[in-house]
Amino acid sequence: MEQSSFSSEPLSDREEDYRFLHSMLMEKKLQLLFKIHEQLRRFEKRSPVAVQKHAASLASEMEEELLVQGNSDEVKELLVLVSKPTFKSLLRVHDTVAQRNFEPTLPPIPDDAMEDEEDSVKIVSLVKTKEPLGATIKMDKSTGAIVVARIMRGGSADKSDLIHEGDELKEVNGVSLKHRKPKEILPLMACSQGDIKFKIIPGSSNEDMPFNIKKFFVRALFDYDPVDDPAIPCKDAALAFKRGDILRVVSMKDNTWWQACCLENGSDRAGLIPSKQLQGRRVALQRPKALFKPRLIKTPDDEKEFPVTEDEDYGAISGIHIAGLRRSFRLGRKSSAAMKGVRFRRWSAEAHGTICSPTYIEVIPYHKEPKHRHRLVVLVGPGGVGTTELKRRLVISDPDHYGTSVPYTTREKRKQEREGVDYHFVSVQKFEEDILNQRIVEYGQYKGHYYGTNLDAVHRVMAEGKVCLLDVHPSKIGCVYSFEFKPYVVFVKPPRIEELRLTRRRAKFVCDEENTNQVRIFSEEDFEDMIDLAEIMESLYGHLFDKVIVNGDIAAAFRTLKADLEKMEEAEVQWVPAEWICSTPTKVWRSCSHLTSWI
Numbered sequence: 001m002e003q004s005s006f007s008s009e010p011l012s013d014r015e016e017d018y019r020f021l022h023s024m025l026m027e028k029k030l031q032l033l034f035k036i037h038e039q040l041r042r043f044e045k046r047s048p049v050a051v052q053k054h055a056a057s058l059a060s061e062m063e064e065e066l067l068v069q070g071n072s073d074e075v076k077e078l079l080v081l082v083s084k085p086t087f088k089s090l091l092r093v094h095d096t097v098a099q100r101n102f103e104p105t106l107p108p109i110p111d112d113a114m115e116d117e118e119d120s121v122k123i124v125s126l127v128k129t130k131e132p133l134g135a136t137i138k139m140d141k142s143t144g145a146i147v148v149a150r151i152m153r154g155g156s157a158d159k160s161d162l163i164h165e166g167d168e169l170k171e172v173n174g175v176s177l178k179h180r181k182p183k184e185i186l187p188l189m190a191c192s193q194g195d196i197k198f199k200i201i202p203g204s205s206n207e208d209m210p211f212n213i214k215k216f217f218v219r220a221l222f223d224y225d226p227v228d229d230p231a232i233p234c235k236d237a238a239l240a241f242k243r244g245d246i247l248r249v250v251s252m253k254d255n256t257w258w259q260a261c262c263l264e265n266g267s268d269r270a271g272l273i274p275s276k277q278l279q280g281r282r283v284a285l286q287r288p289k290a291l292f293k294p295r296l297i298k299t300p301d302d303e304k305e306f307p308v309t310e311d312e313d314y315g316a317i318s319g320i321h322i323a324g325l326r327r328s329f330r331l332g333r334k335s336s337a338a339m340k341g342v343r344f345r346r347w348s349a350e351a352h353g354t355i356c357s358p359t360y361i362e363v364i365p366y367h368k369e370p371k372h373r374h375r376l377v378v379l380v381g382p383g384g385v386g387t388t389e390l391k392r393r394l395v396i397s398d399p400d401h402y403g404t405s406v407p408y409t410t411r412e413k414r415k416q417e418r419e420g421v422d423y424h425f426v427s428v429q430k431f432e433e434d435i436l437n438q439r440i441v442e443y444g445q446y447k448g449h450y451y452g453t454n455l456d457a458v459h460r461v462m463a464e465g466k467v468c469l470l471d472v473h474p475s476k477i478g479c480v481y482s483f484e485f486k487p488y489v490v491f492v493k494p495p496r497i498e499e500l501r502l503t504r505r506r507a508k509f510v511c512d513e514e515n516t517n518q519v520r521i522f523s524e525e526d527f528e529d530m531i532d533l534a535e536i537m538e539s540l541y542g543h544l545f546d547k548v549i550v551n552g553d554i555a556a557a558f559r560t561l562k563a564d565l566e567k568m569e570e571a572e573v574q575w576v577p578a579e580w581i582c583s584t585p586t587k588v589w590r591s592c593s594h595l596t597s598w599i
């Protein structure tokens with residue numbers, strides 16, 4: 001400019017430029033632009049937030065209302081204003097800014113699930129119901145992505161088959177899940193109206209289940225309440241159950257948490273349960289205290305020398321002769337030799353790692369037909385707990401329905417005894433042949449004579465159409481653990497020591513103090529031994545027990561036992577161990593047996 005002031009340019013041209021510049025600056029539009037600019041600068045400092053992101057649609061709704069509403073001058077003026085194209089454009093611009101929607105608009109994506117071939121992103125729409133979706137999510141620690149951790153079988157997500165375990169969630173109802181934590185995502189779904197729309201990238205782990213477990217049932221051998229389980233990944237998705245419940249396992253994909261439905265509650269919706277492997281580990285960490293009590297251990301070389309005692313009073317009761325109630329073979333379970341024997345077995349079992357974890361046992365449905373024989377009922381429990389007493393009460397309560405097997409012996413028949421009523425009197429040779437042929441469930445020797453329970457005697461009772469009650473040491477359950485006998489095993493458990501003291505004050509039992517066969521009242525040590533033995537029996541054989549009955553009050557225990565047996569007999573479907581039918585565990589169980597040892 002300064003250089004030009006010394007130039008020879010004529011004055012009239014400069015005046016003309018000046019006037020042009022002046023008139024342009026005085027232009028009303030430019031003045032307005034300056035004002036807008038100043039206002040915007042002021043607004044910017046206050047970081048304004050839009051009150052309403054959909055002003056354009058609100059204005060058109062208002063326009064419709066006003067048209068219906070009336071004829072006043074104010075309404076007419078307002079209508080003219082909101083219907084102007086400039087005003088409408090202004091509101092649209094406002095909404096775009098408010099929504100920060102600066103990207104070009106893409107064509108709408110159809111509502112139905114469809115796959116984008118380029119980046120394999122899927123849009124999935126799930127109908128929102130009162131039921132939870134039945135899925136859990138987690139954050140992939142390495143990528144920070146939100147992925148579907150589990151799909152609960154039978155839930156709406158599972159039924160839709162649109163969303164699967166391992167899928168990565170990108171958006172929920174148009175809201176990006178980037179940098180969000182799983183707990184922030186649930187409210188997004190909760191507040192959505194109608195369908196929930198997910199943008200997902202399908203995971204690679206959507207292959208079929210490794211095994212067909214459509215019909216895989218187990219009986220739970222423990223109580224489970226997720227409320228008390230700090231390790232459960234999602235309490236809401238878990239399933240509580242009780243010992244003895246039949247569970248249909250629907251997914252074993254995860255080695256730690258299986259999915260199962262409980263047949264008792266009749267729901268198809270699966271919940272998480274600890275896998276056999278996990279529960280086995282947990283049990284191993286909580287071995288019963290009794291297993292760790294220091295004891296003096298001697299190998300019981302005299303274990304088979306069991307004493308025999310006659311028990312006349314049972315025969316005399318209500319005129320019913322109950323031969324099987326004679327304590328011939330379980331005898332000495334409370335003898336010192338037998339106690340040592342149990343302790344010895346306990347320690348050797350531990351040493352050989354044969355203690356079974358009470359987790360689950362595979363079962364199959366059994367439909368009893370009228371022509372089928374009754375199941376054998378096996379009562380087990382520590383010596384003196386009351387199995388004989390319960391057996392006696394059952395037979396007396398219904399002698400046509402319940403029966404006991406007549407024992408076998410090699411001793412001479414006494415004058416008043418009847419063959420096949422008091423005993424089956426057989427030769428030593430026959431008895432030993434039967435032992436070799438595994439016909440004898442349990443036997444002992446007393447004063448040089450054999451006494452034992454022969455399977456033929458059990459068959460005879462069953463053939464009469466009666467429920468045969470057998471009372472054996474739990475280690476002998478294996479002899480009848482087959483489809484032929486279909487044993488229903490009841491474990492009779494002592495109550496707490498305080499209750500034992502109270503209830504057994506007048507009770508007498510046959511003890512084997514150095515083979516004197518004395519009858520005496522229970523001592524404090526007997527109670528402790530009974531409780532210890534019960535604990536050991538449960539830990540060693542608990543997986544074989546169908547029912548556990550605590551014998552505190554005898555009348556209550558008897559009522560419970562009778563009601564349970566009746567319920568079992570009347571049940572349309574009875575669940576029996578799969579191994580009775582398939583000599584080896586089914587394919588499914590085998591395929592997961594690497595997880596832990598088969599019980």
Ligand SMILES: Nc1ncnc2c1ncn2[C@@H]1O[C@H](COP(=O)(O)OP(=O)(O)OP(=O)(O)O)[C@@H](O)[C@H]1O
Nearest residue numbers: 383384385386387388389503507508509552553554
């Ligand atoms: N709940 C109970 N309350 C009081 N007395 C009981 C109860 N249960 C059993 N008894 C009594 O305890 C004694 C031992 O019971 P029982 O003979 O039935 O034991 P058991 O389990 O068969 O042991 P074993 O086979 O070693 O004799 C008996 O006198 C019986 O009447």
